[in-house]
Amino acid sequence: MIVADVYRALADPTRRRILDLLVQRDGVTLFEICSVLTEAGTESSRQAISQHLSVLEESGLVHATKVGRTKVHRADTEPLREITERWPVDRKETQS
Amino acid sequence: MIVADVYRALADPTRRRILDLLVQRDGVTLFEICSVLTEAGTESSRQAISQHLSVLEESGLVHATKVGRTKVHRADTEPLREITERWPVDRKETQS
DNA sequence: TTGACATGCAAGTGTTCACTTGCCTATCGT
């Protein structure tokens, strides 16, 4: 990974699922994310998810804090503001 | 290219520049995009930009219409709505 | 009609990315 900006972080569907999960509830550990994704049908190894979390952290979309031997994660949608500000979403242009 | 969704379309910096340009002004042809990007310091070949435009079109972020022997492009930010609706941007969480 | 212009198509190449594999570190319970 050269550099992990917001756009590249969102480019992977598994990372988007992880972000979905973290937006729903904070303080989730790596193993909990693994469990939820496995139950949801997304078979991903612990290492794979760990690397996805690293990308999300570098992009600023996820913050993590060490708690004992676990690491709890929480989502931060602030970096997404760059997207909406760069290209404001206009109303339907279809002239019906 | 397997499938070109909005997220993958935004993952490339050159495509983001093209989208910037098309948001600024509509009806731009491939050659005009090449000229503008070259002047802006982004050396990209015509073929490269053509393929980027294909990805942007497949994602729905850009629409194109054939006009004579040229093809004019215009941006459509509607697909970006999916992003903001999926992860609403919350205000700064820093409790100052 | 003929040549120049604007673009499309398709195969090939090198790089980046997602994932695995194997081992290591740190923390908790007993």
Next chain:
DNA sequence: ACGATAGGCAAGTGAACACTTGCATGTCAA
């Protein structure tokens, strides 16, 4: 202390991607 738990680090692999190269197609001006 010791085993189990939670996670990290780093090298290797295969696939996807960005880009090039060469040729083909269609349109306009003379």
